[in-house]
Amino acid sequence: MxxxxxxxxxxxxxxxxxxxxxxxxxxxxxxxxxxxRERMPAVAHPLCPVCGIPFLGVGDDHVCGACRQSQPDFTAARAALLYEGECRELIHAYKYRYKTHLRRPLALLTAAPLRDFVAACASELIVPVPLHVRRLRERGFNQAVLLGEIWSREWGVPLERGAMRRIRWTEPQITLTAAQRRDNVKGAFDVRDAGVVKGRRVLLVDDVYTTGSTVKECAHVLKAAGASEVAVVTVARAVES
Ligand SMILES: [Zn+2]
Ligand SMILES: [Zn+2]
Structure with missing residues (x-):
């Protein structure tokens, strides 16, 4: 210019x-x-190679207690940033104050640090966590789809916007405990056309990984529909203190 x-x-x-x-x-x-930017700390090692939760202090990566107890249907999940401070503020503005242009910084902040992870997963398609049509109408957009559009270009992995759908209305997870969240999302999703995911390596994407109940349930449904592997990527990872 x-x-x-x-x-x-x-x-x-x-x-x-x-x-x-x-x-x-x-x-x-x-x-x-x-x-x-400095007030947006990255997810750093050591972490759980399965769910990606970071551990305090130094040491080697190791499978966390929760993943040892119950192995998720996804192979691995990773996030770029900790869901706190400025990152949390940015995601809130994006999702709840309808600032859809913020998908760009959020997706780009994630694209670079997770590029190697995505390449190693050799994912064949990106599938966004779906919203129920009622929520979609309220919000006007699916935050995972808008992020997925940029990630798809950045990582060269095709996006399948409507591969999954939310078939049951669920209350917002925000006030629920981990066990309640698991029950809340059980049976809430299905795969629209199993032919799209059958025998393929899927990259499931969302904005935040909190307890993982949503992506675990989606991964379960994707595997049941024949996906050969499911990996998960989110912008941010909540870590309970
Ligand atoms: Zn600033
Ligand atoms: Zn874990």
Whole structure:
């Protein structure tokens, strides 16, 4: 772009940080200032190679107690960022304040650190966690689909938007315990066309991994429909303290 024109655009639409509204001279595609970026800690090793939960302190990766007790139907789940601080704020604004343009920084912050994981999974298609039509009507968009569109381009894996659907209305998981969440989502999903997933390696995507009950149930349904393998990617990972 012509430098004069770029400056002109900066005056009209100054590049501001999505979080603190600070002016960023060299905004790049993220539009998050360095100070806010620093308050978005990454998921780091050591972690559980199955569910991806990070452990405090130093040491080697090892399977966590929960995964040892009950192995999920997915092979591995990974998130790029911890669901706290600025990351949590960004996801809230995206999902609950309808700022759909925030899918871009969220997807791009995730695309780079998880590129190797996705490549190792050799996934053949991306399947977003579906929303019930009632929720979709309320919100107007499925946050996992919008993220999946960018990830699909970034990772070169085709997106199957409607591979799964939510066939049963479920109350929001936010106030429920882990056991209640598991029951809440049981039987809530199905695969629309088993031919799409049969014998294929699926990358299931969502915005946040909390207790994992939603992605575990989706992975279970995908495997039952014949998917050869299911891996999971989310922007963020909640860690109970
Ligand atoms: Zn900022
Ligand atoms: Zn685990």
């Amino acid at each position: 012509n430098k004069f024109f770029a400056t002109f655009l900066d005056v009209l639409f100054p590049p501001l940080c999505h979080l603190c509204r600070a002016f960023i001279p060299d905004a790049g595609p993220l539009h998050i200032c360095p100070a806010c």
